[in-house]
Amino acid sequence: MACEDMDTVSLHCSDCPIRHRAVCARCETDELDRLEEIKYYRSFEAGQTIIWAGDRMDFVASVVTGIATLTQTLEDGRTQMVGLLLPSDFVGRPGRNTAAYNVTATTNVMMCCFRKKPFEEMMERTPHIAQRLLQMTLDELDAAREWMLLLGRKTAREKIASLLSIVARRDASIKMQPAQGSMNFELPLTREAMADYLGLTLETVSRQISALKRDGVIALEGKRHVSVPDMDRLLSEAGDDSDGGFLV
Amino acid sequence: MACEDMDTVSLHCSDCPIRHRAVCARCETDELDRLEEIKYYRSFEAGQTIIWAGDRMDFVASVVTGIATLTQTLEDGRTQMVGLLLPSDFVGRPGRNTAAYNVTATTNVMMCCFRKKPFEEMMERTPHIAQRLLQMTLDELDAAREWMLLLGRKTAREKIASLLSIVARRDASIKMQPAQGSMNFELPLTREAMADYLGLTLETVSRQISALKRDGVIALEGKRHVSVPDMDRLLSEAGDDSDGGFLV
DNA sequence: AACAGAATTTGACCCAAGTCAAGAAAGCTC
DNA sequence: GAGCTTTCTTGACTTGGGTCAAATTCTGTT
Known part of the structure; x- marks a missing residue:
């Protein structure tokens, strides 16, 4: 039913140098073409803000090259990083349309973006994508909790x-x-x-x-x-x- | 396609006093019977450990009444809470079979448990459950990140x-x-x-x-x-x- | 009501990490 | 390679929260 090694076999866009971890290719090969249709690339320079917290988000994306961070800020400027995005990491939240955090490029960054609406529609048609995203989100949650232990103790x-x-x-x-x-x-x-x-x-x-x-x-x-x-x-x-x- | 108010309409077990937030009932009414079959109740006294980190987990569960905590510990005993479980919160991770954290009852706790294997099978048959769990997990991730800001700054x-x-x-x-x-x-x-x-x-x-x-x-x-x-x-x-x- | 044990408060003291400030090193551009 | 700017290091001092210890209050229980 499910792909046997979901963790290693991932969607490989024909022209992306990385494998997006979000999607399992073996199970959903017939969806590849659709994914190609809705994707586009954006690049950012080191130091540039990719997304401001509160901005409208009309895409989800994979980091292709470079490093980006998620940060949160208090009014007086104290800031806390809450996510570190390395190549193959996923950004964005299906089912929400404003960004919750600042996303900043710390090096030059290339992102492979998918328009959100069609991506969400694809999620509904291909259940394994939602399941794969659930796995990834649970991994991120574990990471966040490990990070909480670090910050607190x-x-x-x-x-x-x-x-x-x-x-x-x-x-x-x-x-x-x-x-x-x-x-x-x-x-x-x-x-x-x-x-x-x-x-x-x-x-x-x-x-x-x-x-x-x-x-x-x-x-x-x-x-x-x-x-x-x-x-x-x-x-x-x-x-x-x-x-x-x-x-x- | 998707249920209109997924956040408020949830599965209501016939004999649970709460609505489990994990599952949308309106879309999946025909699955209710199956869920009834695989569920059972467990109660715990205040102070009792419900699950030890590293334990085999063969169920997922909803908190029905009472309060439980997720904690992580360093070898020397420093401990950090990484989750606070109130009634209707979900415990457990589909797709993983050992627990990552200690779960402790801080008050008397009643949990409604679902055997993991059948629950996972049900997830595969009913895509909306995976989607609903994804929403919940993303919410938890947001909470964890807010918590990181608190801990760090x-x-x-x-x-x-x-x-x-x-x-x-x-x-x-x-x-x-x-x-x-x-x-x-x-x-x-x-x-x-x-x-x-x-x-x-x-x-x-x-x-x-x-x-x-x-x-x-x-x-x-x-x-x-x-x-x-x-x-x-x-x-x-x-x-x-x-x-x-x-x-x- | 008197006792025991747990949970909470408060005090005195200390130290890890923050703040402020000055330099040093590494990248830039021209 | 001289003169910028940015990043990093180090020092001197301060302070918020930790540690240790001693009350005090709360909860049962008998």
């Missing part, structure tokens, strides 16, 4: 170690490698964005990164390239019960 | 004011009344549970409640009954941009 050092291991894990999964032993990767976020992610100030982020470097947990080449000699050490600094049910 | 006083206004709003919606003007309600949580919700210690919770009382924002009768002379005042203390897109 972890120390600054643990927060930084957690963020580094999350980025390392995502990076490894893109390269199709296991996240263990020694690793290097690029930090795709400024210190300020990291602070907004972690509920800290950028000064504290900087200090804790320096401390982890001083203690030999990580090494830096330039400001953005991180190498981790021992992932297990980093994970234990993060305070997680190693099993790794973690994400975004 | 609000002061202790703002956190308390936010929690009180959330409880007030939920309480009002149960009583089918608007959440404005002056209100009274019961606090269904201990100071410790509030602390776990807010990422604080119970001492800080107590101090901030005393401060809000001293400043006339709230009044207490006993330890648990709260009256709010002016909801607008409370909301402004909470730091939200009044519009009220808030929840759980």
Whole structure:
């Protein structure tokens, strides 16, 4: 009935370099053409706001390349990141037509957009799409809850170690490698964005990164390239019960 | 195609005093009988753990009466609440068979459970159920993100004011009344549970409640009954941009 | 009504992270 | 490569909320 490996087999647009995780292709091959019809591309420069909270949203989209963030803000300007969008991540909410969060490009971003109305109609015709979206949303909810534990109960050092291991894990999964032993990767976020992610100030982020470097947990080449000699050490600094049910 | 007011019309089990928000009844009346077949009730005493993180989960459920919490814990015992389950809230994750969080009854709790396998089969036959669950999960995700803003960026006083206004709003919606003007309600949580919700210690919770009382924002009768002379005042203390897109 | 145990409040003290401020380093453009 | 701007680091100081400890109030129970 359902596709056997829904998690790995996804819709591959003919001209997108990524596989959109939203849709399972094997089960719904006859829907591919329709999806092609309603899609279009938009690109954004680093720093540009893609969507303002409260804006009318007439599309849903997949991130093709680059990194974007979801943020929320209090009147006095305090801001909290509530989502980090990497390539293949899904943006938008079927069944709602105004955006709830600011979406900002932190690097140059290419998005593959689908007009919302036809996408929703397609969801009604092809139940597996709704089921797949439900899976993805549940995964995001788990990620949000892990993030809540981080925000509410972890120390600054643990927060930084957690963020580094999350980025390392995502990076490894893109390269199709296991996240263990020694690793290097690029930090795709400024210190300020990291602070907004972690509920800290950028000064504290900087200090804790320096401390982890001083203690030999990580090494830096330039400001953005991180190498981790021992992932297990980093994970234990993060305070997680190693099993790794973690994400975004 | 879809039911017009999916949010208000929900499945009403013949002998449950609540309407389960998971399923739209108007569209799927012929499925009611099947749902009756696979359901059963379980009750739990205050303080009892309903599900341990990592346990095998062979059911999904609706809370019928009482209050339960989802919590996550670090090895050293620091705990963070990541979900608050009030009557009509849904527990469990179709497509996953181990629990990710501890579920604990904070009051006596009655749950209406559905065996997972048949429930999932029903989801495949009746697409609207998956769509309804998707809506609910997206709502929960929004709530989680609002909660992240609270955990990451609000002061202790703002956190308390936010929690009180959330409880007030939920309480009002149960009583089918608007959440404005002056209100009274019961606090269904201990100071410790509030602390776990807010990422604080119970001492800080107590101090901030005393401060809000001293400043006339709230009044207490006993330890648990709260009256709010002016909801607008409370909301402004909470730091939200009044519009009220808030929840759980 | 008297006791026991839990929940809550309050006080005194401390420290992790915030604030403010000054430099240093890394990217830019011309 | 000189002169920008932006990003990052580091220092000095402050403070909000944590910790530890001791009342106080609430809830039963007998």
